[in-house]
Amino acid sequence: MAFICEAEGVRPDTVPGALHHLSAVPETVHWGYFDPSVAPVLKVKSGDLIRAEAVTHHAGDDPELMFDEKIARIFNEVPATDRYPGVHIMTGPIFIEDAQPGDILEVRYLSMVPRFRYGSNLAANWGYLYKEFGEKERVTIYELDPNTNTASALYAYDFPGKYLTPGTVTRCPECDRQPALAGVRVPVRPHLGTAGVAPDVTGRVSTIPPGLHGGNIDNWRIGAGAVMYYPVQVEGALFSIGDPHVSQGDGELSGTAIEASLNVLFQVIVRKDFSFRSPLLETPKNWIVHGFDEDLDVAMRQASMDMLSLLTEHRGLSANDAYSLMSVAADFGVTQVVDGRQGIHVRMPRDIFGPQTGVKK
Known part of the structure; x- marks a missing residue:
């Protein structure tokens, strides 16, 4: 069996272009930043499909399990001085x-397949509880099982010192391995932690915080079968x-x-028939919008x-009706609390509106 990481089917209005x-x-790749001055590495047309590799910057947590020749080249040939101001390895633009x-x-995400059977x-x-754990950093290496579509802890080790350099390589055969999470299996749900367009700014924008361009949203629902706007x-x-999980x-x-590194298949479509302020996620069951700020209340x-x-603008409800519906049907959640700019997401079920797909003008 393979990992369950492909969409059940493309939407009926999909017209695939070139692959x-x-x-x-x-x-x-560009390591740690978005920047509109970076020359594109690929040019495509609206409707085209792209099969791209997304590499985790944590592959060095056990290079014997999560490196191959191409990943080793990235870690060895991209200078440490050029991995800033963020940490994520981004494929593109x-x-x-x-x-x-x-x-x-x-962006219609159609398939996300783990490159290896291991992740970190x-x-x-x-992390949110770093001080509560005595400022100790710990790595847990997980092994993926494609037959059960789960991950289980293979071993863990305490990281020596402080994990500061993007792309740190730890020699795990030499580290003190410890057992971890015996008998526990975690559902595998491949997704991209970071993806987005170039912001309209001068210079580099860190990949660490999310923003209106996308970036490090860290919503696990951005996987196969999802559509991002x-x-x-x-x-x-x-x-x-980048930032594959x-x-x-x-x-x-x-x-x-x-x-964990992923191989990702997606389709890109230019939409000129509607606008939206922030990154919008559509899954088979929900519409999901995001708020980002250093203060969770503001997000x-x-x-x-x-x-x-x-x-109101895309479903045609009055403001009063929409406000009532949000209170009785929407689910708010904390996307992440560890990226400086924190995230809130809110899910609205699509099926309560009847057989409608996509986002209207």
């Missing part, structure tokens, strides 16, 4: 023809993917998910106002 392949190698500021880039979780210095900010959109809970409490208000906008 492109994008490997992650030193020449096709991809230039989409005819995408202009004010448009929406619709770090209880990090940026990103507000385009610069010509060509300049879309990149195979499992994560809402909150991402320790600072990381199960970080909650942003998510509330954007859901109100979705219901």
